[in-house]
């Protein structure tokens with residue numbers, strides 16, 4: 277048990293389905309750079325003000341490389357990922373980070389993602405049919421929210437339809453808290469093997485997909501190590517799956533809990549862009565924040581963060597900062613401007629954000645068009661309280 281003088285254990289618990297832990301607002305007012313205790317007893321700094329979170333994420337003196345001493349791991353599972361030989365660029369600093377990210381950046385520009393719209397619409401329509409076919413009440417998470425991002429990432433990477441179950445099952449095993457650490461680790465090994473074999477096939481028979489282009493334009497030219505290609509492909513799978521699925525489920529839940537704003541969206545579908553931005557800010561699903569470690573002494577407000585000390589930049593706290601967002605606890609689709617940090621900030625800012633926005637827009641629009649009477653039946657389970665906040669189950673009827 278901790279006493280009031282000890283740094284409190286982190287992550288804090290949520291006591292409300294739609295709001296981040298209460299501690300954030302209290303700390304932001306009293307101790308914007310606060311000490312916290314991580315799962316293994318080590319301490320780190322927690323930042324809860326918008327300006328401080330943005331400053332740290334935009335400052336090269338803070339490293340995202342988890343191999344640096346003092347890096348703040350929020351769970352044993354995240355620590356277990358270190359020690360691997362080929363680290364995804366999310367956890368690397370420049371110059372390696374920039375080199376690996378640049379090879380993929382063209383794939384995620386808005387123009388490219390717009391070209392994927394028809395494919396995403398088809399995937400969403402299939403998911404609507406799956407939901408309607410499941411009988412009432414149905415679970416919207418397993419029948420709608422989860423299948424969409426897994427099918428989208430499979431299409432993006434160029435996973436053949438015949439393999440998509442193999443791919444999705446392991447993708448799920450890698451990420452879901454229903455499985456043990458060993459089962460997840462095994463899924464990673466199998467997916468790496470699978471991606472290696474798929475890359476070989478793309479070498480002989482290229483398609484119109486990210487993996488084919490990476491093999492032909494990067495690997496065969498000697499620019500990219502095939503093992504790094506596997507790491508980047510896995511990063512896309514991990515970073516884009518649970519996040520998007522949780523945003524779809526929680527987005528539906530939030531709109532159904534705000535009937536007046538939901539009705540406005542139904543009457544004017546062009547509001548969807550604003551709705552998605554406000555959902556991103558309001559929900560801020562990166563529950564455990566964004567971890568960094570100081571490479572040198574840096575002053576943040578009244579505090580000097582010493583070289584080697586870990587920092588958690590809390591995105592959910594920053595996005596509820598009243599100094600930047602008036603009536604920040606309110607879900608408000610009229611919010612303007614809405615410069616939220618839901619996708620992070622700085623050089624690691626989410627590469628997949630145009631894709632995430634497009635998936636959310638299409639999923640929410642087509643679901644409510646096709647099932648206008650959609651309603652909650654009351655039995656939903658929230659969580660997992662891992663690094664990303666979301667839903668296990670969302671029971672709906674229509």
Ligand code: HEM
Nearest residue numbers: 365366515516519520523618619620623624626627628632
């Ligand atoms: C709504 C859904 C999503 C949210 C809330 C989200 C959030 C984030 C955040 C906060 C970061 C920064 C992490 C850091 O600075 O350490 C990030 C990075 C990243 N995200 Fe997303 N993400 C989402 C969807 C996606 C999708 C769909 C993809 C791609 C398929 C994707 C790919 C990535 C990648 C590759 C990075 C690492 C970027 C880098 O290190 O340079 N994300 N995401």
